[in-house]
Amino acid sequence: xxxxxxxxxxxxxxxxxxxTGVAREAKNILSPLGYSLDWIAFADAWxxxxxxxxxxxxxxxxxxxxxxxxxxGMLERIRPRFGLxxxxxxxxxxxxxxxxxxxxxxxxxxxxxxxxxxxxxxxCSNGNISxxxxxxxxxxxxxxxxxxxxxxxxxxxxxxxxxxxxxxxGLRHEQVMMVAAHSNDLEAAAKAGLxxxxxxxxxxxxxxxxxxxxxxxxDVAAASFDDLATKLGV
Numbered sequence: 001x002x003x004x005x006x007x008x009x010x011x012x013x014x015x016x017x018x019x020t021g022v023a024r025e026a027k028n029i030l031s032p033l034g035y036s037l038d039w040i041a042f043a044d045a046w047x048x049x050x051x052x053x054x055x056x057x058x059x060x061x062x063x064x065x066x067x068x069x070x071x072x073g074m075l076e077r078i079r080p081r082f083g084l085x086x087x088x089x090x091x092x093x094x095x096x097x098x099x100x101x102x103x104x105x106x107x108x109x110x111x112x113x114x115x116x117x118x119x120x121x122x123x124c125s126n127g128n129i130s131x132x133x134x135x136x137x138x139x140x141x142x143x144x145x146x147x148x149x150x151x152x153x154x155x156x157x158x159x160x161x162x163x164x165x166x167x168x169x170g171l172r173h174e175q176v177m178m179v180a181a182h183s184n185d186l187e188a189a190a191k192a193g194l195x196x197x198x199x200x201x202x203x204x205x206x207x208x209x210x211x212x213x214x215x216x217x218x219d220v221a222a223a224s225f226d227d228l229a230t231k232l233g234v
Contacts, residue, residue, distance in 0.1 A: 001232055003175055004195055008124035008165050010180035013204045016102040016135060019043050025098035037082050049074035054155045064153045066128035072096050100134040109140045111225030114234045122147045124165045126155050157188030183215040195219045199228055
């Protein structure tokens with residue numbers, strides 16, 4: 001890993017457990033109003049709209065919007081499926097903030113503090129800056145900067161998102177390593193000139209549903225964030 005100065009991270013699924021968090025927040029907000037849903041199914045349905053919504057921006061069909069705005073549109077599309085047509089706008093706005101209140105995986109904060117002893121750290125996420133700040137403050141993520149889609153004005157896996165992250169830190173592309181639990185993210189980062197590290201999150205979509213290992217060539221493959229820190233010599 002000689003020459004690597006910074007690590008940038010995918011966040012949803014890699015650093016935080018979006019599925020459990022969205023289900024919990026939806027239940028906390030909607031249950032007092034008399035709603036009883038399959039909360040995990042609701043979280044999965046909301047997340048399933050993610051890539052189609054991103055593609056609308058990546059393709060140029062709609063202008064760039066922050067992920068909070070995209071998430072609100074995704075919520076609007078799934079409301080009828082869950083009988084939420086009568087939920088009032090202030091409640092929907094609060095529900096949309098569920099993504100700001102996710103919990104990190106158990107090893108995330110601990111290992112990030114280890115890694116920061118040697119590397120600059122930043123998210124390279126499709127999440128907007130205020131969302132990343134809220135997750136960091138909630139979970140004690142020691143970022144040195146907030147990078148990703150909002151500063152690039154586009155969404156991963158567009159190559160420019162990764163390159164802008166490196167350039168914002170004043171580094172060459174090859175001096176930055178992208179860390180993610182998703183092989184397609186790492187494949188794009190490698191094409192952008194970054195080094196790559198895969199971290200297994202085998203339970204991202206439920207028990208045994210996530211990637212247990214990379215499906216593309218990577219510089220480092222780790223079983224956990226703690227394993228990544230050890231493999232990077234921290």
